[in-house]
Amino acid sequence: MTTDRSFLFVLGSSRADGNSEILARAAAAHLPAGVPQRWVDLNEHVLPDFQDGRHESGDRQGSASEELLRHATAEATDVVIVSPLYWYSLSAQAKRYLDYWSGWLNVPGSDFKERMAGGTLWGVTAMADGDHVVADGLVTGLSHSAAYLRMRFGGVLTGTGSRPGRVRADERAMDRARTFFQGEPPLARFPYEVEAGAAV
Numbered sequence: 327m328t329t330d331r332s333f334l335f336v337l338g339s340s341r342a343d344g345n346s347e348i349l350a351r352a353a354a355a356h357l358p359a360g361v362p363q364r365w366v367d368l369n370e371h372v373l374p375d376f377q378d379g380r381h382e383s384g385d386r387q388g389s390a391s392e393e394l395l396r397h398a399t400a401e402a403t404d405v406v407i408v409s410p411l412y413w414y415s416l417s418a419q420a421k422r423y424l425d426y427w428s429g430w431l432n433v434p435g436s437d438f439k440e441r442m443a444g445g446t447l448w449g450v451t452a453m454a455d456g457d458h459v460v461a462d463g464l465v466t467g468l469s470h471s472a473a474y475l476r477m478r479f480g481g482v483l484t485g486t487g488s489r490p491g492r493v494r495a496d497e498r499a500m501d502r503a504r505t506f507f508q509g510e511p512p513l514a515r516f517p518y519e520v521e522a523g524a525a526v
Contacts, residue, residue: 338420345452345487
């Protein structure tokens, strides 16, 4: 991994220092020292429910929190969504943040889609269930989001933990955290793109 990478960790838990954050920080601790890390907590930068204004005239002025998140997202080469598994998907905070990407695609002069292309989207999630297959819906959502923006997808680091700090006892998750950010993830593709490529 080269030092021209920069990681943005977006914390989407409803509580501070939750299991998903603990797991993400364990993985981030193994990034090279020269790789910048920026951590933003969506509880500190609250976004209102997303309003789709793509077909309305006039420029919409975003809040200070929205502008901070938009710039931080576009400037990072690697975006890590850190969210507990809530009802087999992302938390409300994390999903709302991703909804805002739809609006940022249309901000005049932002070139959001172009700037995101070629970057890497990652996920980190903790759940109560010991069988991590229940997080497949969350994984699919992030993978398809990366595919739409022509990003790479690094996968989702999963761990078991419901009570505070419990994920530290998930030895498999903590072991995977050590190497999670290593390597060069492939470009994300929709299933129909994979099938079309296999048929050629």
